[in-house]
Amino acid sequence: MTDPIVEAAYVVGWLPEAWFWLLFGILAIYLVLDGFDFGVGLLYATRETESDRETFHAAFGPIWKANEVWFVLFTTVLFAAYPVAYANLLSRHYLLVFLLLLGLILRGVGIKLRKERDDERWKRYCDYAFVSGSAISPLALGVFIAEWAFGGVPAGVALLGGVALVALCFVLGAAFLALKTRGTLRTEMATYATNGTLVYLALFAVAGGALFGVNSIRLPAVGIAAGATGLCSVGIVTGSRLDQYYVLFGAAAGLAVVFVGFLAGGLYPMIDPVAGLAIRDAVVSPQTLNVTTAMALVFLPAVSIGFAMLYSIFEGVADPDNGY
């Protein structure tokens, strides 16, 4: 150890910050993709006929597992780039994390096991698991994110974050299903998207108001988030009215991106404000991050291509006979 060790440096000076934005970019992608999966699960509770239910399953059956992987990617990237923040955040929200995991387990098992038996009661239990998992997961995730970004807020406000995320997933699910269905089902879904957006806006306003007293919230950030949220909401309502379903879905996805952007903007340049950790405190050493960057540059584009391919193979209207 007496050799003078040449301290390796980040390949570019701003690499630790770049990973911060990449991390939240991954979270945004996850929220859009699995958000509509959760939304499908929530809307599933409104379906009474078997054919509607099977249409729903067919709509997202082939893709939800791949969507869920973005969450594993988010967690492991947090671990890989900022291990101290990962350790602090997860151990500090111990029961909440396990509640989130329980939600994901219920959801996954409910979807998968339903078709394994042709038995009414069995299917009903699987449906319970699917719907409750689709509600618990975004609720717990929303509370976790609110606690993370605005640590120390009253429990009620954090819970509001969770409910807001559930509403957001509801909107995303309705918008996604409007793309994947036809006829009256489609019209119904577009209406759900509009109504869900109104609920989300109300929650957003209440949460925004409650957070206003918190020091870490900056006025311009709230303004931008509110403006962008309003713009997306207009897109949702317009898309739904004019039968422009890609506009509808795009605007709903925009809503999720704004949600994550607001949180990330609020955090920056901290990664875990409660533990007093800034990005630079928590980031791994230069050489490690450089290796991780090299791997990401190769494999993230590959993942994107794979996703584009998967979605193009299963594009178009959901056919209940070719699903679960």
Add this chain to the structure above:
Amino acid sequence: MIDPVLASRLQFAIAITIHILFASLSVGLAPYLVYFTVQEVRTGEDRYRKLREFWTKVFAVGFVMGTVTGIPMSFMFGTNFSQFSTVAGELIGGPLSFEAKMAFFLEAIFLGILLFGRDRVSGRFYTLSAFFVALGAWLSAFWILVVNSWMQTPRGYEVATNGGTEIVRMTDPLAAFFTPRFPWMFVHMQNAAIISVTLLVAGVAAYFVWQNRESETWNTALRVAVGVLLLTSAFQVVHGDMYGRHVADTQPQKFAAMEAHYDTERGADLHIIAIPTSLEAITDPRADNLYTVSIPYLTSYLASGGDPTAEVTGLDDFEYESPPVAIVFWSFRIMVGLGFWFVFLGTWGAYERWRGGLRDSPRYLIATMLSAPLGFVALVTGWYVTEVGRQPWLIQGVLKTSDGVSPALDGTEALLTLVGVSGSYLFLLGIFLCIVRRLVTAERDDVVDEDDRSVPKWVIADD
């Protein structure tokens, strides 16, 4: 209240025991899926389509169970072992994120196609999907074993201080990823997964052949599995022997626990069979107190790679407390004993095949059926030898397990999640077994009705 350290360890142990079953099912079954799919697309024969369809169903359920039980694992490092995550994050986090990027996406994307896309993509692309799913399963195991082997024989790091905490910092990525243990562990584990699945395939096939000895489909599966078993099980025994020597070199304390070897001595014996003479000998095995069938000098010979009088350090002479010897000692014996049984089963099958037909030997069919779950038993006990044998270390020589647990974790919360995690994982395992049983029952009805028109005569002639 329960000690949070103990609760965290138990929780992780139970979760990994069940998760590893599903993970190895994916690893071991994936090559079979590729083989059946390739044969189906190449020959167009019905028996391969049937095998592909049946095992894809099993694979799909196992895969979902694997992801459902696997996702919590990537959180438990943070929730329960936050100190470990903080200390070793630079070495552990990277490989786990590579696993997600490379392996999980590959599996998740192409499994969707494998399950739903038969009519949407070409035969060639469909085969390619099977191949990618297999590749994903193997890459996943690759990165996980990179992490685990680093914990056994850490390399490529230095100890540094960050914000007042001592952490390990990666100095050489290649040395850190490919530690001395890695090749041993990867080969042994992947082969163990193949053996486990081969026994499962053989057992299920034997059951169907038992139901209908004319079933061309399941006779094919049985023949393939017997051939694979013979090769892989023999390889595993030879490889395991060399692996043991490597463990003796790099983790002598673990090696001593495997042999319940307390006193340092020269010319140590190897206990092939150990029978406890009292209840105490089960919970606290000591080589002297057991009724053993031993080969003189063999432990010394194996540990040193050829010197029968080499010194083997006993557990009493290590600076640190011993691992729980009973678990390591008995797990090792179960694994090795089963390993020899698999070699025998493979040889017996090859002999029956040579003599004229596996389906004509009811005794062989019964033995194969009963052995269906045993590969997984050997695999899990082998994993216990590796993990429990490393104790008291979490990272060998760097961090003790008791120092890796989240400092603020309280006993009540830990107990709550211990019960929740164990309960739900056991429930998932139970559901999985029920589903597989139903798949087997449904298939049996088909097999019994099978009038064996599945293989057109010209295809046989063509074969």
